Amino acid sequence: MAITRRQKEVIDFLSSFTQKNGYSPSYEEIASGLGLSSLATVHKHITNLQNKGLLQRAHNRSRSIDVLPARSGKKAPTVSPAGPHRRRQARRSNRKRREHLLSDIIGNREVFALEVRGDSMRDEHIVSGDYVLVERTRTAREGEIIVALIDGSDATLKRFYREGSMIRLQPSNTEMSPIYAPAANVSIQGKVLGVLRKYA
Template sequence: MLTKKQLDLLELIHKRMQKDGVPPSFDEMKEALDLRSKSGIHRLITALEERGFIRRLAHRARAIEIVKLPDSIAAKYSAAPQTGGFTPRVIDGDRPSSRPSAAAPVSQWGATDVPLMGKIAAGVPIEAISQIETHVAVPGTMLGGKGHHYALEVKGDSMIDAGINDGDIVVIRETSTADDGDIVVALVKGQEATLKTLRRQGGRRIALEAANPAYPAQIYPDDQVEVQGKLVGLIRTY
């Protein structure tokens, strides 16, 4: 059970992230909740985190992730239904005990080795990915389109309703264009990468939508979102 102030703050954070893609500052929270000091906001944030409604991300300013919403708030801000969407072609495999070095790739059993570039957030954006960690073998049938492909390990659960789970490896075809409803790797503000469904919202705005009603859409001016690839496949390890 949350107090009224805790509910008010959670709804404020949710509304601001749904509108602008970032939470309000502590000063904005203090003013909106009519509190005298930011220490009251710190206590409310800590209480929400302890109850599992939000998560604070280390080493980033104003980095708050909404993990879940109470029914009273979720009913008011239900996520737009996902249409079109991606039906993942899932390849099951055994998770190796340790990752091989990022040496030159070696093809195995007719598969193509693609670089595994690191982790991608299926939640809030994380720092942009730029280094090859190793390579993964991907069946040639999964690489249907022409062009360069790469793989990323999924971190988070915001795309679970699209069949993409935390720890999955997603296979991405590098491209700078995408249609509405495509699941893409989007670089936000030139700094952070996220895996989301792309939808254009009239004018010059882009919504990056989760496939989990607990996560609001992240909406940005179109010049702050750069498509870096389109989802073409999924590898799940156990």
């Protein structure tokens, strides 16, 4: 079975991380470990590897990505470049992959889409006009990208950090300063699962 070089790197990272820590990495940790800036890219690689029978995961628990052992009598996956014939195959199956990706991101969770306005998250490759898929939740972990209401009215998309009794909402744009607000004044609406971009 042929896999791309990046997919091989994903498998190697998953195996190494799980062996070292005793649990599988989050999508954020995979992105950080492989130098990927988009969680949607991580989802795409994981989904493709799952479809090839090399990974398995459960939607109802976190850190649920498991590398499957090689099946008896089958060759180990090989890395192959994406030549012209593979690019044609990719174009033909584009719609199917998008449907798989969207289904995989959402799973059984309550998700809504939000159009991005402004460039406060541009260093995460989230720019004005993009749509973010947001899982509705009232809690978040340190460093997660969230949608928050400040003082019940001003919605913002930022990375989330607790600093004592204050919340720091950190933009991913070196030209912008973080927002600080008392924890009681910040209401988390959800955390970002992925980014959708429409090309005209």
